[in-house]
Amino acid sequence: MNSVKQYIPALIFTLLIPLLSLVDPEYLPDSGSLDFAGVDKAAHLCIYALLTFTWSLALPPKLRTRPRHLIMLAAAVSLYGLLMEIMQLCFTETRSMEIWDMAANLSGTLIAAAIIFLLARFNPYKESE
Numbered sequence: 001m002n003s004v005k006q007y008i009p010a011l012i013f014t015l016l017i018p019l020l021s022l023v024d025p026e027y028l029p030d031s032g033s034l035d036f037a038g039v040d041k042a043a044h045l046c047i048y049a050l051l052t053f054t055w056s057l058a059l060p061p062k063l064r065t066r067p068r069h070l071i072m073l074a075a076a077v078s079l080y081g082l083l084m085e086i087m088q089l090c091f092t093e094t095r096s097m098e099i100w101d102m103a104a105n106l107s108g109t110l111i112a113a114a115i116i117f118l119l120a121r122f123n124p125y126k127e128s129e
Helices: 002-023 039-058 067-091 098-122
Strands: none
Touching: 002 039, 002 067, 039 067, 039 098, 067 098
């Protein structure tokens, strides 16, 4: 049985995303020297990859690498990203729903799921089942 502690990073990260997604960008720190074309999309990709990783670590070890569970995790994280984009459209005046943000969210999620799967599949230290 998973300890509640295993869920804390994933829950914190899950709750942090609406703050970053829905707050007026004026109140967020300036990206400074990281201001390049596509920085927003790179941020979306990284945030959703990290969200996928944190939720995979919350799963029991035997489930976190099974393809079916990874697909369900990726679908849940992708739907969450879609929900955040819809919330930007409906509840903010300073943010908008963007197809490229959704694509970056999905890309980050799928890249993370693929890395998790490949690391588990080719892990030389994995115990035999």
